[in-house]
Amino acid sequence: MQRLQAFKYELMPTGEQQREMRRFAGSCRFVFNKALALQKERYEQGEKKLGYAGLCKLLTGWRNGDETPWLKDAPVHPLQQTLKDLERAYTNFFAKRAEFPRFKKKSQSDSFRYPDPKQIKLDQRNSRIFLPKLGWLRYRNSRDVLGEVKQVTVCVSGGKWxxxxxxxxxxxxxxxNGGAVGIDMGIARFATLSDGTFYAPLNSFKRHEDRLRKAQQAVSRKTKFSSNWKKAKARVQRIHSHIGNARRDFLHKATTTISQNHAMVCIEDLQVRNMSKSAAGTADAPGRNVRAKSGLNKTILDQGWFEFRRQLDYKLAWKGGHLIVVPPKNTSRTCPCCGHVSADNRKTQERFACVECGFEENADWVGSINILRAGHARCACEVSGVVMPPAAGTHRSDSPRLDAEVRAVGIPRL
Structure with missing residues (x-):
């Protein structure tokens, strides 16, 4: 089995190397914006867009021209990779997988990529790496690099490279290892598993929101581009970096534990982008409950539901497991005992109470049970091509906790 994996390390560059990396990142940003402006101009004039090969020919002219001779100071391969990124962004836009490419701004996601492994030298014993036009850079060697080096991406975050x-x-x-489990995502509980366990939300942004607001207010009171303004802006960047690192650490630990202990994980196919859309509306048709919806959107994005699903997907594949995605319709309204579906079954956000048979439990846990059952049904559909829904008055689950509840009301198990 072939595995592509990235190992990220903090660099310890010298002052001259930091200046060079900032120049390289700025050159890549300039090339991306110039190529994007050219593509937009050709589109407005009704001409076809240039492909990657055509943009590379223009890049050679830009490097050898009199207007931008400083592009020669940057390595050519990272500049070409920037044009590849633009080509991929255009492809994703026309395939309706992403929005139209936007111009890059300074100090926002500054990075550049070396794609040729022949130009890269890695010395793990001495904790250093050689990159073209940068020389040997020391890095914090926190773990061994496994496999053959294919490419290296250099980026800056929170003032660190x-x-x-x-x-x-x-x-x-x-x-x-392990069996199947269903996971229900929520606000009060970040993830509730069908075996009864749950993960409390971290809410990394909410914890540091007040400190971030004060730091941003301090930036607004400074003269733009002054020394104090740059220091205040660096503090804001450090807070954002701390928030992102804490969220990323929490998600990695949770997904690693789940993937190591379960062979099949069933989750809902949640459209996070649609769920977190603004409810403000327009001047002619203003939205309702805008303040409450804004707080809900902030919480959903703070918890990182999409990143949780993305990490589960590749980690389960590495462990030999499977991620099953099921439709979210009626997962929180269906009684796991009698199968009755009604919006009245969940009168509150926390409790589930079936109006048909009287079964009561935590709503998130009931949702995880229904997600697990839907995952089993989807697997049966993929194997046999026919989906056999459970009959009324029957129950199918691997949870002993629910089995006890089911036996108490006398419902047979399939």
Whole structure:
């Protein structure tokens, strides 16, 4: 089994190397914006967009021209990779997978990529890496790099420079551990598992919201581009970096534990982008409950539901498991005992009470049970091509906790 994996390390560059990396990132940003402006101009004039090969020819002219001779100071491969990123962004836009490419701004996601492994040298014993036109850079060697180096991406975050080393290696197919589990995502509980366990939300942004607001207010009171303004802006960037690192650490720990202990994980196919859209509306048709919806959107984005699903997907594949995505319709309104579906079953956000059979439990846990059952049904559909829904008055689940409730009301198990 072939595995592509990236190993990220903090760089410890000298002052001259930091200045060079800022120049390289600025050159890549300039090339991206210039190429994007050219593509937009050709589109407005009714001409076809240039492909990657055509943009590379223009890049050669820009590097050798009199207007931008400083582009020669940057390595050519990262500049070409910037044009590849623009080509991919255009492809995703016309395939309706993303929005139209936007111009890049200074100090926002500054990065550049070295795609040629022949130009990269990695010395793990001495904790250093060689990159073209930068020389040897020291890095904080927190773990070993496994596999053959394919490419290196250099980026800056919170005033610190990082190198992400992508490798490729062959690994044995793992045998998954554990059984199947359903997961229901929520606000009060970040993730509730069908075996009864749940993860409390971290709410990293909410914890540091007051400190971030004060730091942003301090920036607004400074003269723009002054020394004090730059210091205040650096403090804001450090807070944002701390928030993101804490959220990322929480998600990695949760997804690693789940993927190691379960062979099949069933989750809802939640459209996070649609769920977190603004409810403000327009001047002619203003939205309702805008303040409450704004707080809900902020909480959803703070918890990182999409990143949780993305990490579960590749970690389960590494462990030999499977991620099953099921439609979210009526997962929180269906009684797991009698199968009755009604909006009245969930009168409150926390409690589930079936109006048909009287079964009561935590609403998130009931949702995880229904998600697990839907996952089993989808697996049966993929194997046999026919979905057999459970009959009324029957129950199918791997949860002993629900089995006890089911036996108490006398409902047979399939």
């Amino acid at each position: 990082f190198a992400s080393i992508q490798t490729e290696r062959q690994v044995e197919q793992c045998v998954p």
